[in-house]
Amino acid sequence: MKNIKIQAFALTLMLYGISSAAFGQKVNVQQQFNYAEQQTNYMLDELKTADTAGGLVSPRTFENGKFKLVNTKDWTSGFFAGILWFYYDYTRDAKWLKQAQIYTAKLTAEQFDKGTHDLGFMIYCSFGNGYRITGDTNYRKVVIQAAKSLSTRFNAKAGVIRSWDHNKDKWTYPVIIDNMMNLELLFEATRLTGDSSFYKIAVSHANHTIINHYRADYSSYHVVDYNPETGAVIQKNTAQGYSDESAWARGQAWGLYGYTMCYRETHDKKYLILAQNIAKFIFSNPTLPKDLIPYWDYNDPAIPNTPHDASAAAIAASALYELALYSPGSDYREKANTILANLNKSYKAPLNSNGDFILLHSTGHKPAKSEIDVPIIYADYYYLEALLRSKMTIKDYAGR
Numbered sequence: 001m002k003n004i005k006i007q008a009f010a011l012t013l014m015l016y017g018i019s020s021a022a023f024g025q026k027v028n029v030q031q032q033f034n035y036a037e038q039q040t041n042y043m044l045d046e047l048k049t050a051d052t053a054g055g056l057v058s059p060r061t062f063e064n065g066k067f068k069l070v071n072t073k074d075w076t077s078g079f080f081a082g083i084l085w086f087y088y089d090y091t092r093d094a095k096w097l098k099q100a101q102i103y104t105a106k107l108t109a110e111q112f113d114k115g116t117h118d119l120g121f122m123i124y125c126s127f128g129n130g131y132r133i134t135g136d137t138n139y140r141k142v143v144i145q146a147a148k149s150l151s152t153r154f155n156a157k158a159g160v161i162r163s164w165d166h167n168k169d170k171w172t173y174p175v176i177i178d179n180m181m182n183l184e185l186l187f188e189a190t191r192l193t194g195d196s197s198f199y200k201i202a203v204s205h206a207n208h209t210i211i212n213h214y215r216a217d218y219s220s221y222h223v224v225d226y227n228p229e230t231g232a233v234i235q236k237n238t239a240q241g242y243s244d245e246s247a248w249a250r251g252q253a254w255g256l257y258g259y260t261m262c263y264r265e266t267h268d269k270k271y272l273i274l275a276q277n278i279a280k281f282i283f284s285n286p287t288l289p290k291d292l293i294p295y296w297d298y299n300d301p302a303i304p305n306t307p308h309d310a311s312a313a314a315i316a317a318s319a320l321y322e323l324a325l326y327s328p329g330s331d332y333r334e335k336a337n338t339i340l341a342n343l344n345k346s347y348k349a350p351l352n353s354n355g356d357f358i359l360l361h362s363t364g365h366k367p368a369k370s371e372i373d374v375p376i377i378y379a380d381y382y383y384l385e386a387l388l389r390s391k392m393t394i395k396d397y398a399g400r
């Protein structure tokens with residue numbers, strides 16, 4: 001009798017399209033992956049005839065009616081390969097393995113790039129996922145070399161990794177909140193090599209960022225400029241946000257994800273507490289819409305007549321699934337479910353449209369009037385990662 005009841009309950013959940021019944025989850029991962037894979041198949045077709053002159057290798061956005069690719073040096077170059085790895089991870093279909101290998105291989109030279117802090121995004125999302133999923137030792141070597149290249153950007157006096165080399169007239173030693181995401185590559189390199197120097201750099205960067213990037217309300221500045229000789233902070237401002245004192249939506253999501261990951265890697269409670277406080281800032285913000293997809297900046301006075309940033313929501317959802325595992329009794333998992341449900345409902349591109357990206361309505365760089373209310377590849381990456389994470393347990397995070 002008990003078995004019949006359990007079967008009937010499971011059947012009811014299936015009829016409602018609920019795939020992870022044990023957690024009351026409302027996201028049908030299989031259905032969303034089916035759609036996403038079809039969309040990416042169209043994109044792969046489009047890539048066969050796309051203009052790749054000038055070393056364009058990886059899709060970034062669909063803007064002003066144009067499908068836009070980037071070269072390997074672009075900070076977003078690793079996301080498409082990462083998406084292909086997610087499909088392979090989920091389906092184990094050799095077709096996705098082949099595509100993931102092809103698009104990952106295109107980025108090989110970037111392991112030696114010392115001119116950017118974005119190697120975490122570029123190499124960890126591509127080669128890092130590839131290594132995690134296949135154990136290919138060639139990928140392992142690339143991850144380690146990339147961590148060495150990234151480490152050259154660390155200044156011990158300031159205690160942080162330099163983000164940008166451009167706009168030298170404006171900043172001396174700029175560090176942006178986004179840089180928290182690149183630390184995962186360093187933690188991985190210590191795990192792979194036993195060399196703790198990568199770990200120490202990551203921890204130093206995370207600690208200085210808590211002190212210098214975070215405000216009393218747990219929102220974050222975008223850019224903090226350091227004096228590399230003394231380590232003193234010169235100025236705090238923004239590049240992509242509404243104003244120096246505003247809370248740029250994606251920056252808050254990078255911090256939430258970054259400190260959740262730092263807690264996983266170090267078990268240092270202060271990172272967990274900060275991540276929880278960042279979540280509190282985001283979800284108690286009066287400008288956050290009911291669907292939990294934020295406007296591009298929490299302080300844009302034009303709200304609600306201003307664009308959303310679906311990428312910030314996707315990054316936050318992915319972070320929240322992990323943070324929920326470290327925060328028993330929290331509602332983070334329900335929040336992540338709500339975000340995904342709303343992205344699925346109202347933010348998805350119709351099949352074979354919008355450059356064949358998955359999510360609509362992200363905002364890249366509004367002050368520069370660039371990539372406003374468009375699909376962007378990193379929104380798709382973190383959306384798919386969030387779908388996968390919705391099924392993950394604490395054990396699945398070990399070593400990643």
Ligand code: GLY
Binds near residue numbers: 075178240250364
């Ligand atoms: N890391 C650059 C951005 O989030 O736009």
